[in-house]
Amino acid sequence: MVWAFDKILAPGHTVKVFAAFYNLDISTSLAVGLGVVQIAFISAFALGLYKSITYLAILVLHAGSTFAAFAKYLDPLNNLLFFAAWPMLAACIGLYLLREYDVWVLSRKSELAYNR
Structure with missing residues (x-):
């Protein structure tokens, strides 16, 4: 934000x-x-609205910005802040892959999460 x-x-x-x-x-x-x-x-x-769309878009957009800054990773001591993008990218991947289990949202609750 x-x-x-x-x-x-x-x-x-x-x-x-x-x-x-x-x-x-x-x-x-x-x-x-x-x-x-x-x-x-x-x-x-x-x-949590439109999870399949918004979660994937966040993943793609964050991956794009992470890889666009690739040159910054080649000079790590002067660009430490950029390395925070990698764990965030991993979190975006995890969130997208597990989106059906994310039930604390405003969108319709997932049937998969309730049938565990």
Whole structure:
């Protein structure tokens, strides 16, 4: 959620991040729009809505950002913060694979979880 608010409150920062990590030139208006969409999407994810879609999308998006920063891993002593992405990626994989057992959400409860 922090990065979503960053896109809205400091769109110039987002423009620099997209240029540095993704080689994309975006406008500040697009950065703000992405922030708004990201807030809605993260909210749906956090509430457990549309688990098959949102959990997979979070996994794919996080994997993309993790691998986009690959050069940072080659200089580990100056980029320690980037290594936090790997356990988070593992957590995203686990959450996606076990999504049917995630019953503390607003979406319809999983039949699989209740038939254990």
